[in-house]
Amino acid sequence: MSNEMNTVNQENTQTPVEQTADGRYKVTKRDLRRTAARYNFMACNIFNYESQMGPAVAWAMAPVLRKIYKDDEEYKVALNNHFNYYNSTTAMSSVILGATLAIEEKDGIEAKETVQSLKTSLMGPFAGVGDTLIWVLWPTIMGSISGYMAQQGNPLGAIVWFICNILFWFVKSKLFEVGYTSGTKLITNLGKRLAVFTEAASIMGLSVVGALIATSVKMTTGLNFKVGEVKLALQADVLDKIMPALLPVLLTVLVYKLLGNKKWTPTKLILLIIVIALVCSFFGILTV
Structure with missing residues (x-):
């Protein structure tokens, strides 16, 4: 400068x-x-x-x-x-x-x-x-x-x-x-x-x-609840009924809050999101 x-x-x-x-x-x-x-x-x-x-x-x-x-x-x-x-x-x-x-x-x-x-x-x-x-x-x-x-x-x-x-x-x-x-x-x-x-x-x-949060941040869950013959998809039948793109909003709020903490840097947050995505995808919690 x-x-x-x-x-x-x-x-x-x-x-x-x-x-x-x-x-x-x-x-x-x-x-x-x-x-x-x-x-x-x-x-x-x-x-x-x-x-x-x-x-x-x-x-x-x-x-x-x-x-x-x-x-x-x-x-x-x-x-x-x-x-x-x-x-x-x-x-x-x-x-x-x-x-x-x-x-x-x-x-x-x-x-x-x-x-x-x-x-x-x-x-x-x-x-x-x-x-x-x-x-x-x-x-x-x-x-x-x-x-x-x-x-x-x-x-x-x-x-x-x-x-x-x-x-x-x-x-x-x-x-x-x-x-x-x-x-x-x-x-x-x-x-x-x-x-x-x-x-x-x-x-x-x-x-x-x-609008960018809803269109650019992609996060969905593949969890399903099943009781007897009743099957309930958490994403389509619960979360989307409450608010479409609810999970992306929650993720954005989490990132926003962490960015306000001096201990967290953008690089650390990117690595954290990658780890969460890999772990949750492996166990079927999150889906593409």
Whole structure:
């Protein structure tokens, strides 16, 4: 972090700093392009299973955040805020991160909760759109065309695919600018109602996290109770009747509580879950 701070400080002394009417740093198009490039390069390269794309977001935003936050403590708080869990389609993330950058430029460290709530609430819906268009539709169409041309011995197949991906790089950079512009308009229009927006984004974010638990955490039991001719499946006839995905919720609550204990680290929790899964699967308590 210190090297990053020194590098940005040197840049600030070499180039004039634009400011807004209230004296805050004015983000430039060069800042937007650089942040977008840093994120698109590293989004999947420093991915981890604890915060997923969080480190990539923090690394991408570090230079421009240093310009926005002159106070070292505010800069650290803002940077740590971006280390939190985040995961979405890379291209669609450009829109989200551009919008959060506009919020930080306008309201500074006071918008810390708004920034996190906005990222959490949008990453799921945007990922749904991005995964469909970018990971399914785009490579299917262009890959089929390029692959067919290559099978016919036409070298243009590889060239077309290469050119398309270069063009797509500029599209992702442009999406970052679109997100930033949208975020600026959002803050300008909301004005004093930012607190209401923050609360709404927080509620939506919690809803997204709740949906992720039900869809992403898989945990079912194969236990059955049998008395005479009566057979009762614990999962289908009891737990699902109480609340679908009850076991995933209980597991999530357990992990959440343990993460609050300093003796437990994410690595220890992963190993614990693996051990529980193996033991319970062996004895038929849990099923796939």
